[in-house]
Amino acid sequence: MNIGLDMMGGDYAPLEAVKGVHQYLSASAQPATLFCIGDEQQVQPLLIEHNIPANTIRLIHAPEVIGYHEHPTKALKEKQQSSIAIGFHLLASGKIDAFLSAGNTGAMLVGTMYTIKAIEGVLRPTISTIVPKLNGATGLLLDVGLNADCKPEQLNQFAVLGSLYAQYVLGVDSPKVGLLNVGEEEGKGNLLAQSTYPLLKENATINFVGNVEGRDVFKDKADVMVCDGFTGNVVLKMAESFYDIAVNRQLDNDEYLHRFHYENYGGTPVLGVAKPVIIGHGISNAAAFKNMILVAEKMLQTNFCGIIKHAFMQAV
Structure with missing residues (x-):
């Protein structure tokens, strides 16, 4: 090796x-x-x-x-x-x-x-980021910046790539896949989300659990969350700011907040x-x-x- x-x-x-x-x-x-x-x-x-x-x-x-x-x-x-x-x-x-x-x-x-x-x-490679869950588990968000504009077929593939990474590298058994959206109900969201949902729903190779909202990102609703790179990068940068706030407020020793430190994960692979x-x-x-x-x-x-x-x- x-x-x-x-x-x-x-x-x-x-x-x-x-x-x-x-x-x-x-x-x-x-x-x-x-x-x-x-x-x-x-x-x-x-x-x-x-x-x-x-x-x-x-x-x-x-x-x-x-x-x-x-x-x-x-x-x-x-x-x-x-x-x-x-x-x-x-x-x-x-x-x-x-x-x-x-x-x-x-x-x-x-x-x-x-x-x-x-x-x-x-169709297009993607990059992801680790998402620390409140229950101690580890989630995955993708894409986080490589593909700012996406098509439904690409998000469908990101779901497969993320699911495989979560299973074989992160050790998550039968990872739950969610579509990051503005509402839980099927049919919510912009044209991209509306067109992606049925593809994920019909994809037999993943464990699709439906839409997840921003408030669900750090909860246990989904192990793998899929979105376009523009949205994902905004979420990533916001999450990174959590650690900066924790440091400024001298809370970085908090077990959960410390999991946001980039050093814990090293880097992100191109999937x-x-x-x-x-x-x-x-x-x-x-x-x-x-x-x-x-x-x-x-x-x-x-x-x-x-x-x-x-x-x-x-x-x-």
Whole structure:
């Protein structure tokens, strides 16, 4: 199992990335082989400082970095020696099995779509976010920004992708799928919601429980909640603000509110593509990098991309 990690991506890279590698290696009895992709002059001294033996990782030199404000497509084309470009090259050539980065999100998405591409049958890949439930369970919301405008058929597929992820990666048995809407009754909502509902209702591969409202997001009505990326991103950013409010009010030690901290989940995978690609938060710290690696490890252990491929082959 070979996992590639962009050591230069993130506001606090490469230091926090190195510390995350150290945490992962220290906690794992049988760690994956980590391909640490970054500028040797910056990364190597940190690896030595944090006592990471050379034989436990592979350091891949990448002298260039794609900045947050660079145009994704242009930067990937012009910076072939960047950590993100090299990471996708290694992934596409089979030298690594998964690629993770907290760097330029646009570059990660462009690299995914043009290098790895979607699994056959998937109309559009999607990204999700973990939703902490009040009862201690874990939910999933998708899409949260990759597809601002959607068609009903795409939301129907997001439901399948989210359900599979909840089942095989999050460990939710027979996940309940809900359509995020402005009312519980069938027929509510805008044209997209009204057209999506019957598709979800007729989809025998998911456990559809109907519409869920905004007040249901953190309750146990649904394990997987489906919406367009515009709506999902608004909900995501609002949820992120909960933790900021908790910190400002010194409530961040509250067991439930602490579950909103991004570091607990590491990053979000691009669902529907042929190999695991995981995008981390720009302010990722060591714990977030460690958890990103663990997400990739779980996806590889469960052959999650193969599960998606099989599911969509069955649907054809």
